[in-house]
Amino acid sequence: MDTRTVDLYSQQSGEGFPLVLLHGFPLDHTIWQLVLPALQGKARLILPDLRGHGRSPAPEGVYPMRQMAEDVAALLDSLNIERVALVGHSMGGYISLAFAEAYPERLAGLALVASHSAADAPERRQGRYNTAEEVRLHGLEGMAEGMSQKLTRHPGLAAELRERILKADPTGVIGALKGMAERPEMGWLLSTIAVPVMIIAGGQDSLLTPAQVAADEARLKRGKTVWIPEAGHMPMMEAPSQTAAALAALVDMLQTD
Ligand code: MLT
Numbered sequence: 296m297d298t299r300t301v302d303l304y305s306q307q308s309g310e311g312f313p314l315v316l317l318h319g320f321p322l323d324h325t326i327w328q329l330v331l332p333a334l335q336g337k338a339r340l341i342l343p344d345l346r347g348h349g350r351s352p353a354p355e356g357v358y359p360m361r362q363m364a365e366d367v368a369a370l371l372d373s374l375n376i377e378r379v380a381l382v383g384h385s386m387g388g389y390i391s392l393a394f395a396e397a398y399p400e401r402l403a404g405l406a407l408v409a410s411h412s413a414a415d416a417p418e419r420r421q422g423r424y425n426t427a428e429e430v431r432l433h434g435l436e437g438m439a440e441g442m443s444q445k446l447t448r449h450p451g452l453a454a455e456l457r458e459r460i461l462k463a464d465p466t467g468v469i470g471a472l473k474g475m476a477e478r479p480e481m482g483w484l485l486s487t488i489a490v491p492v493m494i495i496a497g498g499q500d501s502l503l504t505p506a507q508v509a510a511d512e513a514r515l516k517r518g519k520t521v522w523i524p525e526a527g528h529m530p531m532m533e534a535p536s537q538t539a540a541a542l543a544a545l546v547d548m549l550q551t552d
Pocket residue numbers: 318319320321384385386387475502528
């Protein structure tokens with residue numbers, strides 16, 4: 296494995312305890328824009344583009360979740376930030392769990408947004424390899440169409456997300472797909488996390504089952520699940536005020552820590 300970190304692009308705003316928001320696959324930091332106004336007065340917001348996504352470098356090869364977490368740690372080092380609360384959307388949640396495993400002393404709180412701790416079932420894993428091969432041979436069109444339909448039931452938002460996915464770097468998409476395919480099961484880790492954990496889940500999410508959410512909720516030592524019934528896989532865009540309120544509640548839990 297290539298163990299070199301890459302320098303991540305990030306957008307920063309706000310003041311307070313550092314809250315790092317990690318986007319999901321195959322998107323970028325701009326997915327969080329609608330929740331920022333409600334959080335800027337409460338926290339220092341750091342929004343990276345993950346390796347292979349947005350304005351960050353897209354090296355060739357597989358992107359293990361641990362490697363992507365190390366990129367985030369290197370970004371924090373460059374900002375002289377030691378401890379943070381992490382908010383991870385979907386793949387960003389997988390990376391947050393890898394960060395929690397590698398750097399437990401750096402984690403002050405965690406939110407899993409439309410995310411979970413399980414590894415892929417064999418058919419899902421194979422599906423990712425198939426998609427990676429399709430992207431390599433034919434580009435992003437097919438994946439952008441299929442993925443955008445799964446992310447949300449709102450036709451306007453699905454069309455917008457499709458356009459965003461089409462702008463992704465195919466090398467980054469392939470690296471992230473293979474990295475997600477090989478990620479390990481992390482339920483054991485979730486049940487060891489002593490800092491507050493918030494699970495934010497959409498009732499219409501076609502990529503996450505209520506059983507997966509319930510299994511993770513049962514693992515929490517300190518924390519809770521916030522269900523947003525009308526949201527799908529993109530609660531920060533589909534229901535920004537409820538999502539921001541849940542994240543603000545997490546920040547309040549940190550302050551009373
Ligand atoms: C994401 O939104 O990051 C992906 O749907 C995650 C996944 O495919 O497991």
